[in-house]
Amino acid sequence: MVVTLLLVFTDVWPNYSARVLVNSVAAMALLGGIAWALRPALSIGGFSAARLTGIFAACGVAVAVWRFLEHSLAPRIAGSLLEAGPSDLVVFVYACVGVMFLSLGFVLMHTERAYEDLRRLASVDPLTGVLARNGLIEHGQRLIAESRRHIRPLSALLMDMDQFKAVNDNLGHEAGDNLLRHLTERARLVLRGEDVLARLGGDEFVALLPNTDVAGARVVAERLREALLDAHMLFHGQEVPAPLSIGVAQLRAEDTQLDTLLKRADQAMYRAKRAGGDRVELAPAG
Numbered sequence: 001m002v003v004t005l006l007l008v009f010t011d012v013w014p015n016y017s018a019r020v021l022v023n024s025v026a027a028m029a030l031l032g033g034i035a036w037a038l039r040p041a042l043s044i045g046g047f048s049a050a051r052l053t054g055i056f057a058a059c060g061v062a063v064a065v066w067r068f069l070e071h072s073l074a075p076r077i078a079g080s081l082l083e084a085g086p087s088d089l090v091v092f093v094y095a096c097v098g099v100m101f102l103s104l105g106f107v108l109m110h111t112e113r114a115y116e117d118l119r120r121l122a123s124v125d126p127l128t129g130v131l132a133r134n135g136l137i138e139h140g141q142r143l144i145a146e147s148r149r150h151i152r153p154l155s156a157l158l159m160d161m162d163q164f165k166a167v168n169d170n171l172g173h174e175a176g177d178n179l180l181r182h183l184t185e186r187a188r189l190v191l192r193g194e195d196v197l198a199r200l201g202g203d204e205f206v207a208l209l210p211n212t213d214v215a216g217a218r219v220v221a222e223r224l225r226e227a228l229l230d231a232h233m234l235f236h237g238q239e240v241p242a243p244l245s246i247g248v249a250q251l252r253a254e255d256t257q258l259d260t261l262l263k264r265a266d267q268a269m270y271r272a273k274r275a276g277g278d279r280v281e282l283a284p285a286g
Contacts, residue, residue, distance in 0.1 A: 022070035031060040053105030067091050080148050128184040136198035140258035147251055154251040155217035157207040158265035162243040162277035164203035175235045179242055182233040190223045214250040221246040223278040245272035249283035257270040
């Protein structure tokens, strides 16, 4: 359509301003579509390829509108870039750098997306879909900072399956993998949306509970343990129990690193195992 109109206003009814108006409308539509698609990035601060590309496209729309208005208010039948007005010159400069800048912007956007996908994959456990250790550390340090800043409690649950090795040995690794997924599914039914669930490795899992003191965390831990006991995993028609040993620890005022909190929860979890398993133990308060 645009090409047809340009041919008409070039060969059939020559009209310089009419061609400019057609070009301006096409530029507004194209660049406006790009800016609209990238509008979420415009509200995000800092450097990002999507934000800069969106801003550049929006500037192009403004330039096209300026040129459209200039030729609407003062149309010229004959003309060329040799007789260019201010808006014509700005459009010419924008067109010279626009293709290169927009192309580079889209390449950088693709690179940023690929990097973000890789970072997400490194932060998520591929078997269970919960956070992996890297993701846990990142979220945990953020929760510790928020807890200290707002003087709110933060507790950690460290969970270990009491019979995971026996399930792997007797039923195979497929059953063990299904048991890990079963635990995460049951845990998600108990935990709140603001809680963080992660797999440390093997059959060890961590749940971080913001705005929860040790007493509340113990209640959550008991619910988790009971949720696994009340709903056994089915594997080839066979019920597979999943008793849990859970250690509970609350963030102390002197704790600045997640490892310190998890170490105390881990020690409480091993006390639960030594006491026979399938129980909840609290880390010492002092």
